[in-house]
Amino acid sequence: MNIIKLSKNEITNINKLYQAKYRKETNLFIALGPHLNNEAKKYGHLVKTYTIDPSYSGILISYDDMKKIAKTDTPCQVLSICQKIEKNDLSDKVLLLDAIQDPGNMGTLMRTAKAFNFNTIILGDGCVDIYNDKVIRASQGAIFKLNFRQENLVDFINNNKNYIFYGTALENGYNIKEINKAPKLALILGNEGNGIKKEILNITNKNIYIPISDTESLNVAIAGGILMYLLQ
Amino acid sequence: MNIIKLSKNEITNINKLYQAKYRKETNLFIALGPHLNNEAKKYGHLVKTYTIDPSYSGILISYDDMKKIAKTDTPCQVLSICQKIEKNDLSDKVLLLDAIQDPGNMGTLMRTAKAFNFNTIILGDGCVDIYNDKVIRASQGAIFKLNFRQENLVDFINNNKNYIFYGTALENGYNIKEINKAPKLALILGNEGNGIKKEILNITNKNIYIPISDTESLNVAIAGGILMYLLQ
Numbered sequence: 001m002n003i004i005k006l007s008k009n010e011i012t013n014i015n016k017l018y019q020a021k022y023r024k025e026t027n028l029f030i031a032l033g034p035h036l037n038n039e040a041k042k043y044g045h046l047v048k049t050y051t052i053d054p055s056y057s058g059i060l061i062s063y064d065d066m067k068k069i070a071k072t073d074t075p076c077q078v079l080s081i082c083q084k085i086e087k088n089d090l091s092d093k094v095l096l097l098d099a100i101q102d103p104g105n106m107g108t109l110m111r112t113a114k115a116f117n118f119n120t121i122i123l124g125d126g127c128v129d130i131y132n133d134k135v136i137r138a139s140q141g142a143i144f145k146l147n148f149r150q151e152n153l154v155d156f157i158n159n160n161k162n163y164i165f166y167g168t169a170l171e172n173g174y175n176i177k178e179i180n181k182a183p184k185l186a187l188i189l190g191n192e193g194n195g196i197k198k199e200i201l202n203i204t205n206k207n208i209y210i211p212i213s214d215t216e217s218l219n220v221a222i223a224g225g226i227l228m229y230l231l232q
Numbered sequence: 233m234n235i236i237k238l239s240k241n242e243i244t245n246i247n248k249l250y251q252a253k254y255r256k257e258t259n260l261f262i263a264l265g266p267h268l269n270n271e272a273k274k275y276g277h278l279v280k281t282y283t284i285d286p287s288y289s290g291i292l293i294s295y296d297d298m299k300k301i302a303k304t305d306t307p308c309q310v311l312s313i314c315q316k317i318e319k320n321d322l323s324d325k326v327l328l329l330d331a332i333q334d335p336g337n338m339g340t341l342m343r344t345a346k347a348f349n350f351n352t353i354i355l356g357d358g359c360v361d362i363y364n365d366k367v368i369r370a371s372q373g374a375i376f377k378l379n380f381r382q383e384n385l386v387d388f389i390n391n392n393k394n395y396i397f398y399g400t401a402l403e404n405g406y407n408i409k410e411i412n413k414a415p416k417l418a419l420i421l422g423n424e425g426n427g428i429k430k431e432i433l434n435i436t437n438k439n440i441y442i443p444i445s446d447t448e449s450l451n452v453a454i455a456g457g458i459l460m461y462l463l464q
Contacts (some may be wrong), residue, residue: 104336108451110449111451111454112450112454114445114446114447115387115444115445115447138451140448140449140451141445141448142447161291163272165243178356189372203356210461212348213346213347213348213349214346214377215343215347215374216373218343218344218347218371219340219343219372219453221340221342221451221453221454222343222457223452223457225454225455225458226457226458226461229458231440
């Protein structure tokens with residue numbers, strides 16, 4: 001197999017995909033590493049593979065070119081260009097995210113949601129772009145398996161009265177131990193600094209909290225992990 | 233209050249504290265932001281405060297000098313120089329960490345451990361330095377409240393037979409639903425890529441797992457969060 005030299009133009013276009021604006025324009029995003037390449041292929045998202053290792057199928061490029069397109073500390077073997085795929089199904093367990101801004105939290109919440117069958121995520125206003133490369137990395141492939149919708153959370157709650165909506169709040173809520181599962185339920189998690197917006201907390205079925213000792217709050221991905229485990 | 237100009241030497245010495253080597257030499261570490269400054273003071277770790285805001289007590293410095301010593305994207309109001317404090321108590325619930333390498337995971341595990349009364353953390357070989365600034369940030373002040381010991385985990389297990397040791401493994405374990413709490417128990421979590429070393433898994437009382445769907449594994453901080461919640 002011959003090494004293909006990438007044109008300056010091609011390198012520029014790939015690098016543009018690290019910006020949300022261009023991902024939106026092209027409907028494409030980047031996933032790094034062999035694991036995500038396999039997952040992208042398996043779930044029909046894979047458009048193109050660049051690799052420095054001839055044992056992977058894809059466009060063989062030089063180490064120098066890979067360094068120009070792969071945003072990682074350690075050398076990356078495989079870079080995948082993936083397409084976004086819209087899926088509109090609504091699973092029985094749904095996760096609603098209100099302005100989750102940290103890419104690591106977002107990706108970790110996706111990975112956990114998949115593990116506990118919260119297969120649909122509703123992205124409210126102010127969330128980080130889920131196709132951000134740090135989100136993709138933390139999601140560990142869950143990005144390819146879940147359904148996502150970008151939707152105002154107040155509208156979503158008002159339009160889906162067949163679901164039980166659980167908000168999360170530090171005060172004035174029910175202890176998670178007192179909560180029963182419901183066949184169709186939605187868990188709402190809020191912004192890292194400010195929690196869930198009041199207008200949303202006001203229209204949930206119940207707001208719940210996790211009892212904690214001598215700590216102001218849990219990290220939102222940890223709280224989400226415990227709650228999804230208990231409510232799955 | 234007058235603005236104090238930092239000497240070049242002082243700036244260099246503060247910046248050295250971003251390296252584990254110098255933190256070890258001096259027994260000092262850096263914590264950024266007003267919340268951690270309060271917590272450091274409250275728990276007796278605070279040695280010196282640098283601030284650009286005269287409403288904080290401490291050494292008032294210029295914005296330019298703060299930029300030279302505070303490693304953050306957004307301007308930092310307060311930088312605290314803190315001292316390490318050795319505490320050797322062993323709490324009834326103990327967290328054992330085998331080669332946790334990601335600073336975000338380490339800090340989040342500390343924050344969660346504090347919330348669920350796992351007040352002692354045993355740091356096995358290969359863990360990231362807990363005084364790393366990213367660990368401190370993710371710990372949200374838990375660093376000041378917990379007891380830490382650096383110790384070989386095999387030795388610790390062999391020397392503390394009055395504890396029930398729960399390992400975590402994806403295979404050949406007990407479902408977490410089948411586990412009972414014990415008055416004195418230790419939870420062991422393993423490396424992000426490789427899990428817990430075999431020699432450690434072999435000498436636990438029980439190895440447990442969290443059932444998951446269509447996902448290879450949970451993030452270690454999430455798994456730790458769920459398990460500490462259940463075992464607290």
